Amino acid sequence: MDPRRVPRTVIDPKVRQVGFFAPAGPPDPTSSSPPVLGISPSGNSLSPVMIPPPRHLSTELSRNIPIAAPRAADSSIHVGSYNPSEFLSPSATTDFSEDPLSPRLGRRGSSGNFTSSLPSGGFEMAVANQNNGVKLPTDVRDGGANMEVPKEKKPTGEKPLKEKTTKAERRAIQEAQRAAKAAAKGEGNKTSAAAGVNSANMGKPVKPVPQKKDNSLVAASEKKGGDRQPDKDRKKDVPHPRMQFDDENRVEKAKKRSVVKQTEARNRVELFRHLPQYEHGTRLSDLESKFFELDSVHPAVYKVGLRYLAGDISGGNARCIAMLQAFQESIKDYSTPPEKSLIRDLTTKINGYVSYLIECRPLSISMGNAIRFLKTSIAHLPLNLSETEAKTSLISDIDRFISEKIILADKVIVKHAVTKIRDGDVLLTYGSSSAVEMLLLHAHELGKQFRVVIVDSRPKLEGQKLLRRLVGKGISCTYTHINAVSYVMHEVTRVFLGASSVLSNGTVYSRVGTACVAMVAHQFHVPVLICCEAYKFHERVQLDSICSNELGMKSYLWIGLFVPKMAAYLASNFCGCYYILLQAILMRFQEFLVEWKSIFWMVGPVVRIYDP
């Protein structure tokens, strides 16, 4: 059944091409089409509809790959026929003639509606023939030849790729980043085959498209297909459901494994039962006392964990860089135990470190992505490398990650965002975001005349540090607390916010209160721009801030009552969740400024609680 099915899907795109192209197209031998024309089996696919939904790709892909491999010839047909024939040699023609013709004749009736899109019926035939000729050679070709297809296409594929940022493409890009250069060779084969199938599927909806565009479209789809991982990997990719702390069994298990002993909060707030609620403050001393017992944790990692716990390091980028550098240290000191392979042993070691860090403070999404990157680069280490070589390669990988994904990304963000600042602007920012700070300082260096409104919020009052730095550079600032945001919003012309993460449904996850600021800005029709590095993107989705969050320390809430001014001195580590309304998002994504005009939800760091 399957082989039958595959040709069908392949055929449709061709029909489309002919329909549009036949009149002008015949001279162009590359356009491959008509034979398929008659064949297209399903009536509905014939009507000019729209660009195929990408989901076909994935499903078809998974189904077809295993089959395609054994029957290289079969699947290759479609690929060849579909693609512009740079590699087509008009010489060999063999079995194919029979195949396309017979179905065409047989199904003439069913494809009747097709003709409407064609300029003339007679023409159809001619084109069909021509294309037949074109097509035949491809049929002959075997799977091996096919492999070239995606590669050759690449240049054409590049452009459409950028234009159309479907989820698949974003995936592809992410994938490419993650896999770095350590892509497995074998995969190339598979994916290229898959690409063919994919592109065939792509064509299903029959919509007249100009030839050139179609070409590029095909190429794009191919590229897409090529970068796509097989289904199994995809599944693995789907984020695990988060640990729910109201699930007693799992909590027990987790406790057994844990390094850090945490006292559970006495008054657990019912609403946050699914989140870990611990007594803060007990962990630090506990950890310190365990310093000599924790031989499984590298001292550098241990130190970073402690600093997370104490709140010395906060902010997505800072935490991520600190973690990666600690891992670098630990890799430097690493030596493979006898009778173990570096790849496996190191991965388990890193896993141990990560779970230790999680106990200190839940990972941010940026850290999660960085860890994922590190693990893939370990997994893709060539087996023949010596230990030292492997270590240096890993260390340089980490360095590259830090410089490219974080530092360079920030520079690019600043470069783009600074063009959004005009003279006389009043910019509002909330909390303290490293990207926004760099942006403001850069704009000031460029000599732009603007004022900054820093909105802050208890209990962390991070804005004060930012305020100090900005005033130190001579930028004129206004400082206020989040309650007064609607008072200051009148004069504001732009809002710049940082983000902890951007989730795949467009939700922005950021410091608690960001949503409020964005909402008020929306009310006053002030554009909101979010500065977020692409490595913080995540495919998880979240509808509100309760479902996943990090709770801060209750005690900080109460300080205000007794000694309001003391609050400023006590920094807490916090991370919460928020919904936000944005008009635009500024981010680094293939150096594109992507503006989203719709509603995004923002989630940020911490909800503070009190329960008497």
Next chain:
Amino acid sequence: MPDVHSLVNEFVIKLKKRKIEGSKATAKLTVELLRSFISQQRLPHSNQAAALIDAVKAVGEKLIAANPVELAVGNVVRRVLHIIREEDLSLATAAVGGLSLAAESDDEDDIDRDDHPVLSATAVAAAARNALRPPSLQTLLEDIPHSAAAPHTSSSGGDSEGKSKSADKNSVTRKLKHNVIEAVNELIQEISTCHEQIAEQAVEHIHQNEVILTLGSSRTVMEFLCAAKEKKRSFRVFVEGAPRYQGHALAKELAARGLQTTVITDSSVFAMISRVNMVIVGAHAVMANGGVIAPVGLNMVALAAQRHAVPFVVLAGVHKLCPLYPHNPEVLLNELKSPSELLDFGEFSDCLDFGSGTGSPLLHVVNPVFDYVPPNLVSLFITDTGGHNPSYMYRLIADYYSADDLVVRRKSAS
């Protein structure tokens, strides 16, 4: 007299120095001051209502100027003025009614002697009310039986007015002052018990297992929540840690009364609002268009509530109703507090320096006290007279204030 003036001056100074906080306390103090002022005021024999109004206006103007942002002062002054007008009118009409009654009895009209006096008395009252208030449901219902009688009395009143006034001038003089003071006493009573009346309605609005968010500290809100608690309704409350930590004080009190309370920061309002059933807040003042002047941060809460379609309920005593329409209220009806609440002077003294003479300082700190919540964000007002829509506020205001007093300024001064 000097006694009263010194009292007034003392109060003015207190207001200027912002020693009195909270609209309710201010309203109560103002009305008590006005009561003693009226009681000591000597009135001329003729046109005493106008004289009294003028005197009260003079004091009111001073008080309002002392703290223009505290709208409760103006409200109370206007209420008192309205009371004087109402009492004057009812006295006049009563006199007229009495006169016409006397005239009729002279004529010995026996036919409807039994019910006519009653009829005319109520009709007079209705007419008086009609003159003061625009038609409302209540007046509509009261009016129906007497609509025929009202014009009769008013037409008959015209010719005999002069006589009645000259007839018992002395009694009227004493009566007016007496009545006014009585009515002012009622007003004081009303202000001090308004939260009880509001709290009575709590049961209708709060149900089992509800989650309620409130902001700042308001006695009315606290009574409201506690009343619901007494009716065996269990619910949870989120309280806001406002910049002056009033929320903490409220939380403490609520917890002491056995209400399950959770304190959240101002910034996490948006996260929690999706789990909240109702937002119940107090107000600083309610404007004529239904907008609310409220503790800072409430606009944000109201917006968040609107986003999540959570009912936003404002509790306000009638003394908070202000007959003015707001214009740019965020700026004009606002106060800025000391920046020391937000920033430590010691830490930022070099940036806050005004005295350096190098032009404007780099750092400004904004610490407003009030927020304006536009009427479209408010779902319901609960006052001592019941629940009302924001669009109904102007009507309530017409009930409580007379249109002549909207600008409290002496005619002679202007």
